[in-house]
Amino acid sequence: MSTRVVVIGAGIGGLTSAALLAARGAQVIICEKEAWVGGKARRVAVDGAEIDGGPTVFTLREVFDEVFAACGAQLDDHITAAPAEIVARHAWDAQGHLDLYADPLRSEDAIGAFAGADAARGYRNFRLEAQRIFNVLEQPFLRGDKASTPFPMMRQIGLTRIGDMLAMRPFDRLWDALGEHFADPRLRQLFGRYATYCGSSPYQAPATLMLIAHVEARGVWLIDGGIHALAKAIAGLAEKQGVVIRTGTPVAEVMVKGGKASGVRLASGEMIPCDVVIMNGDPNALAELRLGRQASYAVPTVPPAKRSLSALVTYAHAATEGFPLTHHNVFFSPDYAREFAEIAGGRPPSDPSVYLCAIDRPAREADNATLPKGQRERIQIIVNAPANGDNHPYPPEEIEQCTKAMRNSLARCGLIMEEAAPHIVMSPHSWEGLFPSTGGALYGRASHGWAASFQRQGPKTKLPGLYCTGGATHPAAGVPMAALSGLLAAKVIARDLASTKRFLPAAIPGGMSTRSATTEPTA
Template identity: 60%
Template sequence: METRIAVIGAGIGGLASAALLAAQGHRVTVFEKSEHVGGKVRRIGVDGVQVDGGPTVFTLRDVFDELFHRCGSSLDDEVTVRPASILARHAWDRNGSLDLHADPRRSEEAIGDFAGAAAAAGYRSFRREAARIYRILDNSMLRGSKVSWPLPLMWRIGLWRVGDLIAIRPYESLWKVLGEHFADPRLRQLFARYSTYCGSSPFSTPATLMLVAHVEAQGVWLIDGGMSALAAALQRLGQRNGARFRFGQGVARIDIGRSRASGLTLDNGERFEADAIICNADPASLADGRFGEAARRACRAVPPKRRSLSALVWTAHADTAGFDMSRHNVFFSPDYAREFADIAGSHPPRDPSVYVCAQARDGSGRTAHGRERLQVIVNAPANGDTHDYSDEERARCTMAMRRSLSRCGLELEDPFPHSLTTPNEFNQLLPSTGGAIYGRASHGWAASFLRQGTRTRIPGLYCAGGSTHPGAGVPMAALSGRLAAHAVMRDLASMRRFHPVVTPGGMSTRSATTGATG
């Protein structure tokens, strides 16, 4: 019998699960409340051009190579992808900058030239430790289903590998451990920044997150058309295998029948029956009752103090001067601790670090000419549901951002043609989150094990997306979609294995195993 699978939301996780399930012959329908795919991957019109306003860094290409292969295509057949020779350019003031390169030997040389031989040696030791943590957790946790701490994770790693469990350093802060590798505070700050990739403070995250630096060191890739082109390719992949997409179709309620998810009721009142449902929305929206009272129990609520960072994001089309940018650029605050103290106090940072994606640059440092598409990001508290960012405050935040850039030598056109997205707008895009872009913050040793997993408390209802296991970021969202697709297929196969048996009295009796599964 053909199975019907509903996917709520066409973000990267939902697109990945829809493509994989459709390729296996399931009848998949994706319901997306907006008029385009991508979720956080989106474009914003500024000054007559479209500027990418979502994720910008594409890593772990092998995740997508495998996904496209499983669906009968290849990544290179669907989008144009090329490696960036410069991973990112970093600056603290006007006295030069530091590039990290795709070639680690060049990065080591650059660090040595920037901060001396001891710093280059520290980079080598840091790379070794980050690579080891990644190797330990790649298959056991990042690409596998959610696991608990410590015994289930130890079982996956290998009971005889006790040293590996200690080596991931879950009980020490990232900031502290970076001090073992780097005496220069600028380098400590540079590699601490990777905690913000999952929306967290380097002063509160475990040193385990050094693995993020290793992920980026394996390669950053540039996609012609940006992440929106990747989302469109995933949509085409699903459609070629029979997935249907219904845009402008919000879901009012997830229906529960016989103790399991049985279908959806749309905003227009239409009822859609389904054998399985994948929710590609932040789990907070389930727990908050946005998909109906019955679905509240699917997930635990995330307390506001456990939310990840939000952001202030300027999408712009403007001239720049002074600083020679690469594709990815970071301009650091002179007081990193105060920056995160401001955010913890529910205030935008007064003297922020600023990330700038110069979308016309080719990743090798080549200079662009004329106005260019820019995405400018400053970390902010996830208070979009409790605090109103007034016009005056938005102007203050813009001035603070421009001061940080100017301190490092980058001048922006004035007036500055832009659109500003604050935690208020992110809370509208991601309801019930306060604008937290990355789900639950990775603060404390247990945070990764408390993140919502693929399966929920309601049989037949699954989660996918950057706010679920294994974590934030485009490749992690795709992995979550793969995990959701596999869980759906396993569970449906398990249910089909047992059938009602006709008794002499004419009654049908459910298998005890089937009852337990449902």
């Protein structure tokens, strides 16, 4: 009899683990409470336009190539993607902007023209340091088993490579380390922003997070249809392996029998027995009894103080003028320290930095002609905010105040957005509604301090048969990291089942060999 698996949630991690396990013969059902697949990688309808509702940056595409290959398929047959020439455009005022490019030499030249020769040399050294950190951590940490302390990872790196261990800089703060490379505070701010990719403050995050800059430097891709199209492609891949995806199907309880997970009870009352349950959502929902008392002890609670950033996200169909937008744009606050101090104090920033994704704009210089005056385009705007959505309602007047602050930040840099444009705003309170027990935190646990990365929930829980995956688990937040968590969960589950002779030995990308989905039947 094939192993029966129920996945709670159809986010990137859950879809990935489901596809890989089904390709090995498991009978897999995904129960998703919402009407869509992809979790945060959704689309939002505004004024008849479909706007990317979640992550917009696609990196480390080789991870997804591995997932599709393990299922006997090719990623390029399921999505249409093109590399971005301009990684992002950055502005601090209306006097100009700085572009970073896929070509690091072009970025170096641009930084030199923007801030001088010393800044260009600083960028070159920073880029090399970020690359070294990534190379040291890719196999033992990003693709490795979750450990509660750094010592297993250090053993895997090798005790003779003490230089590499020190190069990770876990005890240095990112903001301080950036000061070694960049005297210009604007550049320090630009590269400090990478901490927010995992929902953290550059003033509290370890310098290890410099590796994110290298991840982006390896290539940023634009997908037709956005990241949601990628999620749909993985869902289609999973279904071809025999996975059953049930949307609009909330799970009320993880059932336990004989000291192990034995199935799920749906909100409708239907029971689905199984051998393995995978929680593809914030693990804190388990700890806070959202899925029943019997499973609540399986993971530790994440205290509110340990939560990552939330966000005020505006989806707009709007005309703009005055600033030459590209696909990814960042408009920086004049006082970064105050911005994060206000967030730490539980308040949205009064003068925020703003990320703006101009969805209809390609990330190529040759194609960035100004749109006709008055023509509306699809826009997603993100402002960092505290994850207090479970105890703060964000009434309309506060949303309006935050929107005004966002517009002021854009205007300071020369971008004017249509006042009467149709739009929707998601607050931390809105995110808490979609992702309960998070307070609206969009990245799981914040990466503050050297030990934070080891405190993220791994695939195994204290309850046998119950596993976790997704962007709130190991190794980190973000689209490729969520997929890596799915890879790891599938690998650990296969290993655990093989040890009880319930699964044949196999290979899952990152360590084990799988049977070919094209030559052997699936469940």
